[in-house]
Amino acid sequence: MSTGTEFLIVAIDGPAASGKSSVARNLAQRLDFAYINSGALYRAIAWLAAMHHIPPDDIAAIMSRLDQTSFEFGIRNKELFILMDGTNPGTHLREHIVNRTVSIVASAAEIRAFLLIQLRAFVRYDNLVMEGRDIGSSVFPYTPFKFYIDASPHIRAQRREAQGFQDDLRYRDLVDSSRQSSPLALVEDAYRIDSSTLSIDAVVDRIFEGLKAQNFPLAYLQR
Ligand code: DC
Numbered sequence: 001m002s003t004g005t006e007f008l009i010v011a012i013d014g015p016a017a018s019g020k021s022s023v024a025r026n027l028a029q030r031l032d033f034a035y036i037n038s039g040a041l042y043r044a045i046a047w048l049a050a051m052h053h054i055p056p057d058d059i060a061a062i063m064s065r066l067d068q069t070s071f072e073f074g075i076r077n078k079e080l081f082i083l084m085d086g087t088n089p090g091t092h093l094r095e096h097i098v099n100r101t102v103s104i105v106a107s108a109a110e111i112r113a114f115l116l117i118q119l120r121a122f123v124r125y126d127n128l129v130m131e132g133r134d135i136g137s138s139v140f141p142y143t144p145f146k147f148y149i150d151a152s153p154h155i156r157a158q159r160r161e162a163q164g165f166q167d168d169l170r171y172r173d174l175v176d177s178s179r180q181s182s183p184l185a186l187v188e189d190a191y192r193i194d195s196s197t198l199s200i201d202a203v204v205d206r207i208f209e210g211l212k213a214q215n216f217p218l219a220y221l222q223r
Helices: 022-031 039-051 060-065 098-108 111-126 134-140 155-164 170-177 200-213
Strands: 009-013 034-037 071-076 079-084 129-130 146-150 191-194
Touching: 009 022, 009 134, 022 034, 022 129, 022 200, 034 111, 039 060, 039 071, 039 079, 039 098, 039 111, 060 111, 098 111, 098 170, 111 129, 111 134, 129 134, 134 146, 146 200, 155 170, 191 200
Parallel strands: 009 129, 009 146, 034 079, 034 129, 146 191
Antiparallel strands: 071 079
């Protein structure tokens, strides 16, 4: 499948607290690509539902609320920006209520179908490093540049604790990887990196090696 554009996509998937956000952001800076954290869009919808006291599994009510909400997002200064009814939900996206409900919201096929279209549209604007759960498997399955960042459960729990967030990783892993609609999975053509004992820079170095092996345009790697 061709996108009809010249823009490149690096897909970074993996479970929560695997280090993929720090790695994806750092990689995007080194490549001078836009960095899109797709989880932030799922979180924004979970936050919208929480604000309106809608249970996370009441998908009809969430879709109807989305319909009545001005939900704008795009790329600004090489990063994702989100506005909900004119307000940046940024500071709320890591709240406990969002951590607790986002996997349920993200497991709904209607929500995923809605965001899939929006996520795919980003490629019209810039070269991308996009991170999430299904970027290599579902959003951009045709990109040859796919990475899966993992870490041991123990290390992931430690990382979340150090960030000061309450997050039931075991529960989110279970929901994210067992849902029917584009679950978290390691696809065959992704390059898996275990970040448990590696620094962010070391993971990004490995990604560079993987990109070279996939004939990624060298000019971007030499910046
Ligand atoms: O990466 P994150 O922890 O911020 O993602 C929040 C939730 O959103 C995660 O539990 C699963 C969901 N998600 C998803 O289903 N698909 C994506 N591409 C990104 C996130």
